[in-house]
Amino acid sequence: MASIEGTILDFKRLDQLARGGTSLHRIDARAKVLVALVFILSVVSFDRYALTALFPFFLYPVVILALGNLPADYFVKKVVLFLPFALAVGMLNPLFDREVVVRVGSFGVTGGWVSCASILVRAILTVSAALLLVGVTGFPEICRALERLGVPQTFAVQLLFLYRYIFVLTEEGARSSRARELRSFGGKGLGIKSYGSLVGHLLLRTWMRADRIHMAMLARGFTGAFHARHPSRFGGKETLFLLGWSTLFLVLRLRNVSQLLGSLVTGTFP
Amino acid sequence: MSHHLVEAVHLRHVYPDGTVALRDVSFRITHGESVAVIGANGAGKSTLLLHLNGYLTPTSGVVRVGDQSFTKKTLPEIRRRVGMVFQDPDDQLFMPTVYEDVAFGPVNLGLSTAEVEARVREALERVGAAHLRDRPPYRLSGGEKKRVAIATVLSMAPDILVMDEPTNGLDPFARRRIIELLKDFHHTRIFTSHDLDMVLELCERTIVLHEGEVRADGPTGEIFRNEGLLAECSLEKPLSMQGCPVCGSSGKQEAEGG
């Protein structure tokens, strides 16, 4: 697992980016969430050997990155970091699927490799979509959008509280963990017993904190329900955004645009 | 004006595990007073505060706010009138942005969106945090968090402001800002604090708690001059009354009569 401090910084960075002022940021969160959803559904609905058909889909993450003025290196790094896991998953395919499905010259590529590549490409696309969604919308806004799209309030509130207190708890956890590390010489102190105690203390403090938060909530009139007061509009821009991208994804899904382009090119230059 | 009265009569509180936090506490605070409740850790200060908005109920004795006793029906109104700010602002700022935290109280009061907006704006301006409106709480400094926490309570238009350790953990500049801010309030103010110099500046009256009982209740200056009393209660004089570290003379004692 990543270092705790690194994780907090990451969260903060992503949260910061979400406060950018581009026109993309200002679009209602619901539209962005829905588009991301349609995108992911389109990408994952391809069959296992789809590869070049997936390439045009890169248009979405690239455009979002550009329009949202997000740092490319940051996102590319994040995606690249998780690639080994996707690779591990897909690596098994070439072992089991050895039938050659395409020949390039005298070089045969087995179905296993194609499906492995497909898995990788798909993973890159879906992960980018999720990260970029957070980058242009921000997690709290996503939660609110989800609530308005039908997610039960209890769960949406849970997500908000969780997000809010991750910053607090990870710092506390980091402090305790660091203290333990500093007092473990040659790794002797990192066993389960000290872990149980460390985490146990953290748990107790967390429990007491929950009590205090509850106190503060009651002191400001909380009686069990959260009242939504979020002015937001789903207007023409949002509709255009949603319909435009969805249509594009549908088209790309049903027609292999790469294929078409390629045939054009290889047709004109025999 | 009796409806801003805060009164405790032989208040006693015993925790479920048997700890006697408050033995016998009685006092009467009238409208506009600025009172500090001081004492060593474990003397019962926080427990006392929690009775003032009905979070804790007395084991015996009575707590009254503005002539009203605490019932299910009166609780919401009392909680509006007694604005309570806790020690750790992270416990109080639980919404995604400052705006929503400050709006939480008014929204729960059922105010219209326009009114909520007005209340929030006013409260944030009063604490000098208007520019922090859209910030998430984790991006605030300690001093900013404290000010916003105060705003979350001010937006409910309370009559009585109760604060647990207002200057705890603040850097000198932030501390100074809070003190100046609190000087400007004309509500009834009740603080607990270890910061005796702040108490000296802000509170004309001090209640000293020791082992769950009121050991002294009077003008701040008088109490701070009573070294015997302070020592018994595990306290000391505020630094500004302790005399010059260089020449040894006790400077401000007479001037700071309370």
Add this chain to the structure above:
Amino acid sequence: MHMADALLSPAVGGTLWAASSGTIAYCSAKVRKDIDDRKVPLMGVLGAFLFAAQMINFSIPGTGSSGHLGGGLLLTILLGPHAAFLTIASVLVVQALFFADGGLLALGCNIFNLGLFPAFVAYPYIYKKIAGERPGQARITVAAIAAAVAGLAMGAFAVVLETVSSGITSLPFSTFVVLMLPIHLAIGIVEGVVTAAVVTFVYKARPEILQGAIEARPVAGHPLRNVLLAFLAAALLTGGVVSWFASGDPDGLEWSIAKVTGKDELKGPEHGIHGVLAALQEKIAFLPDYSFRKPAETKSEGPGAEGGAKPEGDARKGEGSKLGTSVSGIVGGLITLVIVFLAGFLLKRRSQTA
């Protein structure tokens, strides 16, 4: 034990999403009715606690590697099944969005696998049965290990089923099971031990925390049965909807691979719901010697079917283009990528200077 998007077909993923959503809705309603509104901040901070705790490692004796707490069982012990399920689900959502732990399609599966089994099966039917009221340390440890192992084993098995029935990986069922189960058994033991360590600590310091959790049992009836029914209903509904979608689509979906391999009978009467369910059923059937069907192996059209630079490939280009792996497909793919990234680059330049 997170599932990955890459391994999941939309049908299976969608079904599990439906099941998870249904459970979330059910638990939300249950928690909302709970008069103890302390649960609201408690669930939030305990979720954050779990998040933080998962980033702290301990060394596992004897192996030299380190592990961390999963926490599903622990949360259930502290919060009760419904609140715990929501909390676990919320942590998984954050992990999926921020850390690409699995992905968004697989999120439904992960919530189901990592939430349902500890909260609604392992805890009530194993942990509570063994631990009983006011257990001592030994009892807690045994109960925790048993429950953790069971929960993880069920979860692991679910992952295998979901992956195999998705049909994207070529890994055969038997191999998969052999890979997954022993590892997860071991992980389960460690999880149980660690959970017991934390629970014991809490029990010694503040027993009322655990007592409170035990007393707050709003369960009347059989939550497991209800969930299973909801699952079944969701599965049938999803299967129906997806197949309706599929029947109108000429190419691209999984079922058309069967067409390539010559199973033309999928067209016609069986192309509707029957066809889908039959196909699904075949894939789910798990006999010991079951191995996953490889489309390319079943027909002699195999190697030669896909068009390429070969002269006779021309006639077969039709089939090859379905797999998008013919030469023109590759060329086109590369061109597409170049165009896309060029566009992005230009856009970026423009929005930066604008």
